[in-house]
Amino acid sequence: MTALVIGADYLGAIEQKMRARGITEIAHIKGRNPGEIKKVNIPKAAAFVLVFTDYVNHNIAKVVKDHAKARSVPLVYAKRSWSAVEHKLAGLGL
Template sequence: MSSILVIGGDRLGNIIEFLQERGFQEIHHVTGRKSSQTGVKIPTGTHMILVLTDYVNHNLAKTVKSQAKDRELPILFCKRSCSAIAKAFHMTA
């Protein structure tokens, strides 16, 4: 089972279906707007992290980036749109 952590965005809308079509059965989401969310831990079993840059607290993005590096997890940064996410996926393939 493939799992992704999405950071940012109040709602994911059609991004959930987009990620499911790419094989992610488990999608964890943290809105990332509030400064109180900077202590977020990456869930066990996460295979990739997606940070939606236009809807995220900068301190949270920095914390998650550091955790991803420590755990050697791929992390993508892009705007909140399916086309931007598709482009980011394509660039990593």
């Protein structure tokens, strides 16, 4: 399973815990710099997009939302903590 993660400078232990839940590929965009809007490209195999709300530029969040909606990919917003991410992934059935 593939996921796109937007926000945070590094994922830390969240990446390992996501892999333990069966997410084999994680594409990551830091999302702080306005120039990264051009880098936003949801992988074709992406099962969902995770946006860390406390570490992302507002314009990038809007672009990601529009891309995810156009491709019908589930979009999940969470704070950068494993408990928040785990709760949101459980809502997706993961």
